[in-house]
Amino acid sequence: MGCGTSKVLPEPPKDVHLDLVKKVEPYTGYKTDIYKHFIKGDGDAIKSAIPSPPRHTNPHVEQAEPRKNRVAKYRAKFDSRVTAKYDIKALIGRGSFSRVVRVEHKATKQPYAIKLIETKYREGREVCESELCVLRRVRHTNIIQLIEVFETQERVYMVMELATGGELFDRIIAKGSFTERDATRVLQMVLDGVKYLHTLGITHRDLKPENLLYYHPGMDSKIMITDFGLASARKKGDDCLMKTTCGTPEYIAPEILVRKPYTNSVDMWALGVISYILLSGTMPFEDDNRTRLYRQILKGKYSYSGEPWPSVSNLAKDFIDHLLTVDPSDRMTALQALKHPWVVSMAASSSMKNLHRSISQNLLKRASSRCQSTKSAQSTRSSRSTKSNKSRRVRERELRELNLRYQQQYNA
The missing domain is CATH 3.30.200.20 (Phosphorylase Kinase; domain 1)
Known part of the structure; x- marks a missing residue:
């Protein structure tokens, strides 16, 4: 995303x-x-996964051999x-x-x-x-x-x-509609997987939309949790506390930021962030400045302002509130989340209003904004690098001139 x-x-x-x-x-x-x-x-990088349009001229034979x-x-x-x-x-x-x-x-x-x-x-x-x-x-x-x-x-x-089947939010953008009921179907599958992991003593530690993939392109595809590069598996006899600081900034739980020992409840915080994005296309905590972002997370303050939140049910918001709780002991477990009335009823009492337009617009706006800030950062780094190269070239030229004067004086 x-x-x-x-x-x-x-x-x-x-x-x-x-x-x-x-x-x-x-x-x-x-x-x-x-x-x-x-x-x-x-x-080498893959430049494209889409075949080029057919050419009217014959392909060059000499290009085939190196490939x-x-x-x-x-x-x-x-x-x-x-x-x-x-x-x-x-x-x-x-x-x-x-x-x-x-x-x-x-x-x-x-x-x-x-x-x-x-x-x-x-x-x-x-x-x-x-x-x-x-x-x-x-x-x-x-x-x-x-x-x-x-x-x-x-x-x-x-x-x-x-x-x-592609990433979760790519599918949402491509779809023509997305309701709270659709959101609960997605969350049920993810929660089932997370509950299973936690039962085995495994904490994923990097749950985010990019790591939730559809198995195939069909409408009936299941969601799969991927990327266990940061996962922690508790061995028999170990306590359940972890201490390593890791994760993706916008999804990191408060207890990790204050470097306190933590449990698998950090996955539930991340699921709260995912649920918030799933229903709005926006982030509960977001700032380009890492320090300000972490301050937001530590305070646990977020809002339900802007579209499409007025159309989202109070039950859905209650579900998010019980996950984005700063105190991990007050946070829902995966089993409790699966038993939440909003999930159990498949949002039956919620408005079936199509949230797709607002979610898609917000997702695309955020993607565009992040791309621009990435390009800006790369441009700044490039500018700094250029300045550094210039100053190095100036120093080298001065050194050459000094060396030349020394040789002229020595030869004289």
């Missing part, structure tokens, strides 16, 4: 960012595979056990120590995602072990499923379900 959302990562290890499949284009069948010409070499070489080179990076079972189709994501590719099972033609993680680096190895520890334990219809794992000395290949 928007451009370049930053993430607060766990303190140990530092500067590690491993993304699960966050967004993939809908799979349209292997006979019309839109990815087949877009396999890129390691380090074949790149494809061969990229596939050669995979362990032979993987390529014996799966056809490598496209690079669809990347992290600091990982690549995510779309593959097709050779026998069944079923599409999957493979996350290739470089474990020769200590940080990559630690995060990989943590993620596998979680994914190997879970099996739930609303949680992305680990299918199998291939391990080598320097890499781990995690074969996972491929969610092709």
Whole structure:
């Protein structure tokens, strides 16, 4: 939702960012595979997943050969056990120590995602072990499923379900209508998955709309929780308190910000933020300045002003209020949230007014605003870099001139 959302990562290890499949284009069948010409070499980006319009002239033969070489080179990076079972189709994501590719099972033609993680680096190895520890334990219809794992000395290949239906809010924008009843259907699925995780002693710690994907493009698709890169799994005998500061700024619970030990209730705070966005397309807490944003969260003050809030039921607002509670002990658990009257009744007593227009407008406005601020920040960094380069060039020129004068004096 928007451009370049930053993430607060766990303190140990530092500067590690491993993304699960966050967004993939809908799979349209292997006979019309839109990815087949877009396999890129390691380090290249996918420029487009949409085929170019047909040209009237014949394609240049000399361009085909380098592409074949790149494809061969990229596939050669995979362990032979993987390529014996799966056809490598496209690079669809990347992290600091990982690549995510779309593959097709050779026998069944079923599409999957493979996350290739470089474990020769200590940080990559630690995060990989943590993620596998979680994914190997879970099996739930609303949680992305680990299918199998291939391990080598320097890499781990995690074969996972491929969610092709897109992100939650992309689907909402594309739809013609969205009501409170639609919102409760979405939240029921997410809450079911979160309740299951919490029962196993697993805290996701990075719940946000970008990590909620539709399994397929159909109207009846389920929602799946993805990205367990920051998840914490409690082992037997451990207490339930966590202390690591991590998450995505707008969704971080107050107790994490004040560096207090916390429980899985941080996931419920994040679900409160998601519910607020789901019904309005706006954020309860938002500020480009990180310090001011955190102050808002710590106060727990938000409003129901602006469209479409006048059309949203009091029961829906009550649901959000019981999640966005600063004191975690007063916050609803996943089970309590599933039993809330608004969810149980599927918003039966609520207005069935179509909230789609206001939500879509707010979502698109926010996305545009974030893109502009990202471009502005990049421009500022570029300007600073240019100034820095200029001053360096001035210093180098002065040094050359000084050196030249010294040589002239020495030769004289």
